[in-house]
Amino acid sequence: MNRLADETSPYLRQHAENPVNWYAWGEEALTQAKAEGKPILLSVGYSACHWCHVMAHESFEDEATAALMNRLYINIKVDREERPDIDDIYMQAVQALSNGHGGWPMTVFLLPDGRPFYAGTYFPKEARQGMPSFKQVLEAVNDAYQKRRDDVNEIAEQLTQGLNRASLGIGQNSQLNEGLLDATLKLFEREFDAHYGGFGGAPKFPQAMNLEYLLRFYDRTGDETALKMVTLTLKKMAMGGIYDQLGGGFHRYSVDAIWLVPHFEKMLYDNALLSRVYLHAWQVTGDLFFKKMAEEIYDYILREMTAPEGGFYSATDADSEGEEGKFFVWSREELIALLGEDNGRVAIETYGVSARGNFDGQNILYRPNDEAVTAARLGMSVEELHEKLETINDILFAARTQRTHPALDDKILASWNGLMLASLAEAARVLERQDYLEAALRGGQFLREMMVTDEGRVYRTYKDGLARINGFLEDYACLAGAFLELYQSTFDPHWYVLAQMLIDNALAHFRAPDGGFFDTPDDGESLIARPRNLQDNAIPAGSSSMAKALLMQAAFSGSADYEQAARETLAPLDAAMRQVPQAFGEALAAADMLVRGLQEIAVVGDWNDDRTKVLLTEIFADYRPNAVAALSPTDVEGEHTIPLLSYRTMQDGEPTVYVCRQFACQLPVTTPGALEGLLN
Secondary structure, eight states, rough: OOOOGGGGOHHHHHHTTTTOOOEEEHHHHHHHHHHHHEEEEEEEEEOOOOOHHHHHIITTTTTHOOOOOHHHOOEEEEEETTTTTHHHHHHHHHHHHHOOOOOSSEEEETTTOOOEEEEEEEOOOBBBTBBBOOOHHHHHHOOOOOOOHHHHHHHHHHHHHHHHHSSSOOOOOOOHHHHHHHHHHHHHHHOOOOTTTTSSSBBBBOOOHHHHHHHHHHHHHHOOHHHHHHHHHHHHHSTTBBTTTTOOBBBSSSSSSSSSSSEEOOEEHHHHHHHHHHHHHHHHOOOOOHHHHHHHHHHHHHHBBBBSSSOBBEEEEEETTTTTTTTTOBOOHHHHHHHHHHHHHHHHTTTTTOSSSSBBBBBBOOOSSSSSHHHHHHSOHHHHHHHHHHHHHHHHHHHTSSSSSOOEEEEEEEEHHHHHHHHHHHHHTTTTOOHHHHHHHHHHHHHHHHBOOTSSSSEEETTEEEEEEOOOOHHHHHHHHHHHHHHHHHOHHHHHHHHHHHHHHHHHBBOOOTTSOOOSSSTOOSSSSSSOOOOOOOOOHHHHHHHHHHHHHHHOOOOHHHHHHHHHGGGGGGGHHOOOOOGHHHHHHHHHHHOOOEEEEEEESSSHHHHHHHHHOOOOHHHOOOOOEEEESOOOOSSSSGGGGTTTTOOBBBBBEEEEEEEEOOOOOHHHHHHHHHHH
16 A cells, blocks of 8 residues: 555545655655655546546556656656646647647646646556657656756746736726627537537537526527537437436536437436526426426436435546446346336336447437337337336346446535526526435535534535645635525525625635736745636636626625626636637526626515415526525514515515515515516
């Protein structure tokens, strides 16, 4: 065992038995590098990364390669999910050295002081296809370090200066307005795949944040083009192999353009973001297909990805028994043997199964046709097909549980949990599901008790009873947003107060001189640069999520300071959002909130009163992306913890709703019909 045996990250523990003398990132490794005068080999990956496993098996488990690494380098292994700051800094170096290309595993060579001078991603054990072997790279880089130190230092200095320039001011502010929002549609449309949905070609990612923004675009303008891009994409993804047709939940991405063959890892953040966009698509369209999909994702998360303590696990691996996708694929003969001829025929037709297969001779289950076409081809009604599939799916799911499961990354990350909690809390009130509400409350209570201090500071990661690593901007922002959603599903002001504390701490510790935010706190670890990632990638940028949380907090509190902080965060992105809106889905959603303004809805009435429940259903049933709601069970004669509720009283003893903008309110109403008129 090496030092990684003492870490909590499942990814780091996967390397604890390597013959490599690994260090975790920290002062011990950096001090040792300086003491021995050795360069550092930094290897960054994550537990569900297929090519990380390949490089580990080929090189890090190989005695000869490990001996070379140990002789020439101080070797540091980092879980990018635990340390997004380190990942972001050195990924910028990788991209700078490789014409914008990057990925994982990430392999970076550093001077003993942490400055990078050479980098790449996966290196094979043996040279092939123009790629040098990993051992050749190790020898060549060390040779340069030993014999051409001045050149190496110059490269390191230039890279580090570039990294620090990226953390400085980001340009002139622009006026955020509807012109910005209007300009984005054609750029999305240009990238849209009108046949299979999604944007661009292979590999194809779900891009949930961009779909959310397009729903907002449709809500604002009524433009059917925006809605079609969302609905077609959501339907094609749901019918593809990227979706687990038996167990629910989405895989990370599709290697092709038709959503058929995925990389089989499942990430919490994808399913958090996609569950929410399916929920919203149902609200917008009334199509029960989207509601069913959202519920299947939530049910998968609660069944397989929820810890006993209440938090949500991070990911499951793509591989099992050393083979990618083995857990998820089927042969035609296997299906017939399990289901019999009759049900087997239905499964084969429904899920596009063939003797030849669609993945290395096996079959990824997908739905080549919608259910009406499938039912017609089988000579049965849609209802009969549903009944058959319920039996079929139960049998196949039970058989699959007997297989070796992909490895579970059971660490709990604050920001990813915030995304999942926000979606689940909203679903609880929109779908009126008590089980979702109870799960959201368990999750919220766990996060509050184990990952947020009494002073409102956040820990990044939790595992095996231990919370550790100071939180990053995305952790504060996503948790604040989740707690505001949980408040609106429980109307317990405790969650509002907690969200405000996190937002205020983010303003105190992450604010940049130009008004935006850094990703790391002012009292955090000092690295070679202070990262500031402004693009929305697999998860929202911390600054985008914080802008949304600030605007919600402004609507609840009436504080212009929160709105101004959001404006200062978004305004410098105006030009970039106009040029490449695909990289700023969450930031554009926040810009939509700022440009249109939020509806502030204050309700006075007992939550258990049927008259109040009818009013709340009117508020939450429809898609209202730019609205917040607060409730007081009784008249408020003075100041309230939530300023939106201050001085709100019932009218004639009836539950009453006030609909306001910037605390200027319409006349209060007491009936669902009158409320609908104000809201719309």
